[in-house]
Amino acid sequence: MTKTIQSITNPKLRLEVLTADEVRRIHDATLYMIEKVGVRFPSKRALEIWEAHGAEVDHQTKIVRAKPHLIEEALKQAPPAYMLAARDPQQDLPLDGNHVFVGTDGCGVEVIDIYTGQRRTSCLNDVRDIARIADATPEIAFHWVPLSAQDKPPHTRGLHEIKVIWENSTKHVQTESIYNEREARAAMEIAALIAGGKEELRKRPVLSLMQCSTPPLGHDGGSLDAALVAAEFGVPTGFMTMASCLTTGPATLAGNLVVGNAEVIAATALLQLAYPGAPVFYAAAQTASDLRTGAYTGGGPEDFLLAAAGGVLADFYNIPISMGSFATGAKEPNWQAGIENSLSTFMASITMCDMLLGVGFLYGSRIWSYAQMMMDCEIFNIVHKMMQGIVVDEETLALETIAAVGPGGNFLAQKHTKRHMRNLFLPEFLDRRPYGEWETKRDDARDWALAKARRILAEHQPDPLDPKLSAELDRIIESLERVPV
Amino acid sequence: MSQELLEKMAQSIIDGDADLAAELARQAIAEGLDPLFVITNGYVPGINKVGEAFGAGEAFLPELVMAGEAMKAAVVVLEPELLRKGSERKTLGKVVMATVEGDIHEIGKSLVSTMLSAAGFTVYDMGVDNPSDKIIEKALEVDADIIGLSALLTTTMIRQKEVIDKLDARGLRKKIKVMVGGAPVTREWVQKIEADGYSEDAIGAVAVAKKLMGIEA
Numbered sequence: 201m202t203k204t205i206q207s208i209t210n211p212k213l214r215l216e217v218l219t220a221d222e223v224r225r226i227h228d229a230t231l232y233m234i235e236k237v238g239v240r241f242p243s244k245r246a247l248e249i250w251e252a253h254g255a256e257v258d259h260q261t262k263i264v265r266a267k268p269h270l271i272e273e274a275l276k277q278a279p280p281a282y283m284l285a286a287r288d289p290q291q292d293l294p295l296d297g298n299h300v301f302v303g304t305d306g307c308g309v310e311v312i313d314i315y316t317g318q319r320r321t322s323c324l325n326d327v328r329d330i331a332r333i334a335d336a337t338p339e340i341a342f343h344w345v346p347l348s349a350q351d352k353p354p355h356t357r358g359l360h361e362i363k364v365i366w367e368n369s370t371k372h373v374q375t376e377s378i379y380n381e382r383e384a385r386a387a388m389e390i391a392a393l394i395a396g397g398k399e400e401l402r403k404r405p406v407l408s409l410m411q412c413s414t415p416p417l418g419h420d421g422g423s424l425d426a427a428l429v430a431a432e433f434g435v436p437t438g439f440m441t442m443a444s445c446l447t448t449g450p451a452t453l454a455g456n457l458v459v460g461n462a463e464v465i466a467a468t469a470l471l472q473l474a475y476p477g478a479p480v481f482y483a484a485a486q487t488a489s490d491l492r493t494g495a496y497t498g499g500g501p502e503d504f505l506l507a508a509a510g511g512v513l514a515d516f517y518n519i520p521i522s523m524g525s526f527a528t529g530a531k532e533p534n535w536q537a538g539i540e541n542s543l544s545t546f547m548a549s550i551t552m553c554d555m556l557l558g559v560g561f562l563y564g565s566r567i568w569s570y571a572q573m574m575m576d577c578e579i580f581n582i583v584h585k586m587m588q589g590i591v592v593d594e595e596t597l598a599l600e601t602i603a604a605v606g607p608g609g610n611f612l613a614q615k616h617t618k619r620h621m622r623n624l625f626l627p628e629f630l631d632r633r634p635y636g637e638w639e640t641k642r643d644d645a646r647d648w649a650l651a652k653a654r655r656i657l658a659e660h661q662p663d664p665l666d667p668k669l670s671a672e673l674d675r676i677i678e679s680l681e682r683v684p685v
Numbered sequence: 686m687s688q689e690l691l692e693k694m695a696q697s698i699i700d701g702d703a704d705l706a707a708e709l710a711r712q713a714i715a716e717g718l719d720p721l722f723v724i725t726n727g728y729v730p731g732i733n734k735v736g737e738a739f740g741a742g743e744a745f746l747p748e749l750v751m752a753g754e755a756m757k758a759a760v761v762v763l764e765p766e767l768l769r770k771g772s773e774r775k776t777l778g779k780v781v782m783a784t785v786e787g788d789i790h791e792i793g794k795s796l797v798s799t800m801l802s803a804a805g806f807t808v809y810d811m812g813v814d815n816p817s818d819k820i821i822e823k824a825l826e827v828d829a830d831i832i833g834l835s836a837l838l839t840t841t842m843i844r845q846k847e848v849i850d851k852l853d854a855r856g857l858r859k860k861i862k863v864m865v866g867g868a869p870v871t872r873e874w875v876q877k878i879e880a881d882g883y884s885e886d887a888i889g890a891v892a893v894a895k896k897l898m899g900i901e902a
Contacts, residue, residue, distance in 0.1 A: 242789070309839055309869040321873055348869070354840035379838075420789055446747060447792055491745040493886040494796055496868070566868065 208300035212589025274469035285404035288370035295520035301341035305558030322347035335369035384426035402434035440483030485524025498529030498564035499540030511551025523553035574649035698731025701751025710762035753803030785844035794835035
C-alpha cells in the first residue's frame with residue numbers, strides 16, 4: 201500500500217478575496233474589539249497568565265481586555281512553519297504555507313453503517329474502521345477523530361479515540377475531543393509514548409489538538425486548560441471559531457470575520473504568552489446560520505467566501521491554518537453535498553489553507569458516510585488538479601504537434617499526446633459511461649465509493665502498533681478510568 | 686380606549702422595536718388602561734402576525750426573536766401593574782430551561798427560551814453549566830411543568846439522562862416533563878433516556894412544549 205500523501209503544492213491559481221487594506225481593517229477592528237469589549241476566558245489559569253502580562257482582567261465576568269501591542273507582540277512569537285509528525289516519518293506533514301493537506305472530519309455522533317447502510321450511534325469500532333481506511337487513502341493526510349466513541353466512558357473517551365487511531369494508522373492524529381486538563385495530560389503521556397519520549401514529542405509532535413471557541417468572543421475553560429497543556433509539551437494547538445452570521449456573529453461577513461478573528465488571535469496570543477514559540481495554528485469554520493431556523497448550515501456562498509478569507513488572515517499572522525471545508529449540510533450524498541464540498545474546498549485551497557477538515561460527513565458534521573468520505577477525496581483530487589492551473593510554455597503550446605496534425609486531423613496518435621495524456625484528470629467516480637450502460641446498471645458514484653471503502657476495509661493491513669506499547673497506553677487510560685471525575 | 690394605541694402596540698412588536706413597545710406600555714399605564722387588556726388586544730395580535738408571517742416563509746428568525754424581545758420589554762413594564770391589580774397573564778405553562786453541567790453552550794437554549802416566552806410560556810432560564818440537582822430544585826421551587834435541557838457535547842449529553850433518572854428516583858416524572866435538545870441529541874438518544882420531548886430547532890421546541898402541556902398546536 202502506498203505511503204505517499206497527496207497534497208496541493210506550488211499552486212498556480214490565485215484569488216484576491218481580501219485586499220491588503222481590507223485585511224488591515226479587519227485586524228484593526230479585531231484589536232479594537234479585544235481592547236475595548238474583551239474576550240471571555242473562563243479558566244483560572246488563563247486569567248492569571250493574562251493578568252501577569254498586564255491585561256485587564258475581570259475575575260467576575262472572566263473577560264480579558266488586552267492592549268493591541270500585547271496581542272501583536274505575543275503573536276510574533278508563534279512559529280510560522282513547523283511539522284505535524286506521523287508514526288511513519290514518510291508521512292510527516294510540513295505546515296509551511298506551501299501545502300494543503302486534507303484530514304478526516306470530526307467529531308460526529310452517528311454513522312451510516314458500512315455494511316448494513318443503517319444510521320446508528322457511533323462507537324469506538326467506527327473510529328477504528330475509519331482510521332484503517334484513511335490510512336490507505338493518499339488524499340487523507342492526517343486523522344481528525346471522526347466520531348465520538350460513545351461506548352466508552354465520557355471522561356476517557358478522547359483517549360480511547362486517539363489510541364485506536366494509532367493502532368490502525370501511521371498518519372498524524374489531531375483531536376478536537378480532548379477538552380479538559382486531566383484528559384489532555386494523559387493524552388500528552390500517550391503521545392510521548394508514541395513519539396518515543398517527551399523530548400521526541402516536542403521535536404516530532406505526532407499529536408495535535410484543536411479547541412473550539414465559544415462565539416461570540418468567548419472560550420470554554422476546559423478547552424483553554426487543555427490547550428495550555430499541549431503548548432507546554434510543544435504539541436501544536438489551534439483554536440477554531442465557528443462564528444455564524446445571524447446567531448453567534450453579525451449578519452455581515454466582515455463583522456463575522458472580526459468576531460472569529462478576535463477569538464482565535466486572543467487565545468493564540470495567550471498560548472504565546474505562556475509558552476513563547478509554542479506551535480500554534482489558526483482554525484476556522486465560519487458560516488451563516490439558516491435564516492429560517494437559525495441552524496448551522498455547513499455550506500452556502502458565505503461559507504465559501506469565509507473559507508478563503510481565513511487563509512488570508514492566517515497568512516497575515518504568519519501562522520498555519522486549519523480550515524473547515526467539505527462538511528456539507530446535506531442529509532445524503534447528493535447534489536447539495538457536491539456543490540458545498542467542492543466550492544468550500546476550492547475556496548479554502550486557493551488561499552492555501554494548510555489543513556482542510558475534512559472528508560466524510562453529512563448533515564453538518566454529524567453523520568458519517570463512507571461513500572461521502574471517498575467522494576470527498578475525489579473532490580480534493582479535482583481541486584488539486586485545478587490548483588495547478590494552466591502551464592504555458594514551449595512544450596505545452598505544442599506548436600510542432602499542432603502543425604504536424606494540421607486542419608482536420610486528430611491528436612490521438614501523437615507522441616506529444618503520449619507525453620502529456622497522463623496529466624489529464626482521470627476520475628474514479630464521475631460517470632462518463634455511455635447512457636445505455638448507465639441505463640442498464642443504474643448505479644452511480646455513491647455505489648462505487650462505498651464499494652471502494654468496503655474493499656479497503658476488508659483488505660488493508662496497517663502497520664501495527666507494538667502490542668507492548670498498546671498495553672502501556674491501556675494502562676494510562678485504565679488508571680484514569682478508575683479515578684472518578 | 687384608543688384603537689390607535691393598540692395598533693401601535695401591535696406594530697411595535699411586528700417591527701421588533703423593544704423601546705417603543707415599552708414606551709407604549711408606560712403610556713397605557715399612564716392612561717389608566719387595563720394591562721391585561723392591552724397585552725391581549727395590543728401586543729399579542731402583533732406577535733401572532735409575526736408568527737403567521739414566519740410560518741408563511743415571509744419573516745425570518747431574527748424578526749421572530751426581535752418580536753419576542755419587544756414583547757418581553759412590554760410585559761416587564763406591565764407586570765407590576767398586573768400584580769397590583771391582582772390579575773395574572775394566562776401562561777401556557779412554566780418551563781425551566783438550562784444547559785447541563787460541564788457545558789457552557791448557550792445560544793440554542795436561549796433561542797428556545799425566547800421562542801417559548803414569546804409563545805406565552807413562563808420561562809425560567811438558568812443559563813449554562815447547571816448541576817442536575819440545581820435544575821430539579823429550581824423546577825420544584827417555581828412549580829415547573831417542563832424542564833428543558835440543552836447539551837452540545839457527547840460527553841455532557843449524559844447529564845440529560847442524569848436529570849431524568851433523578852426525577853424518576855424522586856417520583857417526579859409524572860409531574861415534570863423533560864424536553865431535550867442540542868446538536869448531538871438524536872431521536873435514538875431521546876428514546877434511550879426516555880425524555881418526553883425533543884426538537885431539532887427552536888421553532889419545533891414550541892410545538893413540543895405545547896404538546897407536552899396538552900395544548901393543540
